[in-house]
Amino acid sequence: MSKWILVICYILLAPFIGGLLEGIDRKISAKMQRRVGPPLLQPFYDVIKLFNKETINVATAQTFLILTYFILMVLTGVMFWAGSDMLMCFFILSTAATFLYFAAVVTSSPYSSIGAQRELIQMMAYEPAVLLTCVGFYLAAGSFNVGDIAQTSVSYLVYLPGCFVAFVFILTIKMRKSPFDTSTSHHMHQELVKGLTTEMGSKNLALFQVTEWYENVFLLGVIGLFVVNTNPISILAAVLVILAVYFLEILIDNSSARMKWQDMLKITWILTFFSAGVNLVVLMIMK
Amino acid sequence: MANITRSPWLLHYDGSSCNGCDIEVLACLTPVYDAERLGVMNTGDPMQADILLVTGGINSQNQDTVKQLYDQMPRPKVVVAVGVCACTGGVFKDCYNILGGADTTIPVDVYVPGCAARPQAIMDGIIKAVGIFQQRSNEYKAQVKEKKKAAKKGAQN
Numbered sequence: 326m327s328k329w330i331l332v333i334c335y336i337l338l339a340p341f342i343g344g345l346l347e348g349i350d351r352k353i354s355a356k357m358q359r360r361v362g363p364p365l366l367q368p369f370y371d372v373i374k375l376f377n378k379e380t381i382n383v384a385t386a387q388t389f390l391i392l393t394y395f396i397l398m399v400l401t402g403v404m405f406w407a408g409s410d411m412l413m414c415f416f417i418l419s420t421a422a423t424f425l426y427f428a429a430v431v432t433s434s435p436y437s438s439i440g441a442q443r444e445l446i447q448m449m450a451y452e453p454a455v456l457l458t459c460v461g462f463y464l465a466a467g468s469f470n471v472g473d474i475a476q477t478s479v480s481y482l483v484y485l486p487g488c489f490v491a492f493v494f495i496l497t498i499k500m501r502k503s504p505f506d507t508s509t510s511h512h513m514h515q516e517l518v519k520g521l522t523t524e525m526g527s528k529n530l531a532l533f534q535v536t537e538w539y540e541n542v543f544l545l546g547v548i549g550l551f552v553v554n555t556n557p558i559s560i561l562a563a564v565l566v567i568l569a570v571y572f573l574e575i576l577i578d579n580s581s582a583r584m585k586w587q588d589m590l591k592i593t594w595i596l597t598f599f600s601a602g603v604n605l606v607v608l609m610i611m612k
Numbered sequence: 613m614a615n616i617t618r619s620p621w622l623l624h625y626d627g628s629s630c631n632g633c634d635i636e637v638l639a640c641l642t643p644v645y646d647a648e649r650l651g652v653m654n655t656g657d658p659m660q661a662d663i664l665l666v667t668g669g670i671n672s673q674n675q676d677t678v679k680q681l682y683d684q685m686p687r688p689k690v691v692v693a694v695g696v697c698a699c700t701g702g703v704f705k706d707c708y709n710i711l712g713g714a715d716t717t718i719p720v721d722v723y724v725p726g727c728a729a730r731p732q733a734i735m736d737g738i739i740k741a742v743g744i745f746q747q748r749s750n751e752y753k754a755q756v757k758e759k760k761k762a763a764k765k766g767a768q769n
């Protein structure tokens with residue numbers, strides 16, 4: 326029963342939490358740059374405005390592809406909060422990302438095509454860390470089911486510190502934060518004229534934005550899974566860890582310059598191997 | 613919250629300006645003036661823009677580009693001419709290739725004078741443009757409604 330409450334909460338609240346987090350992100354970024362910054366609700370203003378604009382479609386298939394991306398992303402989150410298979414969640418997440426890739430290339434605009442190719446490279450960069458994290462949870466909990474994983478007396482952070490580091494690292498890629506925002510940048514007028522989203526306007530762009538919020542809430546939920554245990558106080562701890570990680574991402578975003586994709590791939594894989602990989606080996610020996 | 617004037621996204625096009633006005637436009641985005649506190653974002657993408665900022669006059673070579681950029685912007689949209697060059701042609705007015713201000717090619721809503729236009733004046737112009745943006749949006753919504761009604765009637769007949 327309680328898991329369905331979580332699922333409904335996710336479907337209804339995730340866009341608001343995601344949007345609010347982005348608003349906080351923009352406000353903190355502005356403060357870091359000694360600006361006043363936009364109002365806290367700015368992301369909502371943007372999305373509402375986009376929904377009110379005229380639709381100009383470069384390719385009619387794009388709307389369908391973005392809608393599929395959106396539905397699959399919500400499904401990923403629903404499965405996660407319903408406590409089902411974690412591997413499956415991430416597979417659906419990858420499928421969703423593939424639809425985003427198609428939505429970008431279908432327009433055959435050079436900017437969005439290059440952005441889409443870089444998106445694929447980004448997927449290649451973060452996928453190993455995601456898989457190793459899933460395996461890590463399996464080794465520690467004996468199950469891939471998020472519901473079973475959450476039933477633990479000791480937080481997984483104790484068993485999986487390496488996986489945690491790797492996952493936080495790839496979160497920078499997933500959240501499209503600098504230095505890894507090669508496929509599309511949050512700050513407009515920068516990389517590839519927004520790359521992936523160049524040919525998305527009005528409603529499609531708004532839907533893309535909302536999907537990103539769903540995705541962020543799901544990913545932060547995975548961060549929370551590292552912390553929660555059967556003790557209710559751990560939920561509070563999880564929220565604090567999530568906020569700390571989010572702040573760290575903002576800090577990285579504001580203090581680093583964009584990298585070439587080759588460097589991104591190298592650094593991510595090396596870090597994944599040495600932190601998550603070594604973590605798993607140690608866990609296997611110990612168990 | 614449904615107030616769309618809180619999120620005007622700009623598209624900045626540099627016609628045949630001397631770059632003086634362009635630097636002032638960029639100055640608006642720096643921490644000193646921080647146009648983002650008004651929700652302004654500088655996009656490079658006409659498909660996502662609401663306000664077209666034109667600096668510099670129109671010449672025979674960039675006329676088509678300006679027209680195309682304007683056409684690619686989804687409605688509702690507003691045009692702001694920044695600097696005397698974009699308003700009338702300015703110091704370049706009598707050059708053989710200059711056709712005049714931005715209004716020779718596209719309908720301009722707000723004229724921001726100055727050579728170069730000061731950042732304060734540009735911000736003022738953007739705020740004026742935002743007011744017009746709301747008006748346009750209302751008109752656009754009414755039009756869409758009417759179209760839908762007409763389509764319904766057509767289907768019934």
Ligand code: SF4
Pocket residue numbers: 628629630631632633634667668694695696697698702703726727728729
């Ligand atoms: S108005 Fe003056 S500063 Fe601006 S583009 Fe023209 S000549 Fe340059």
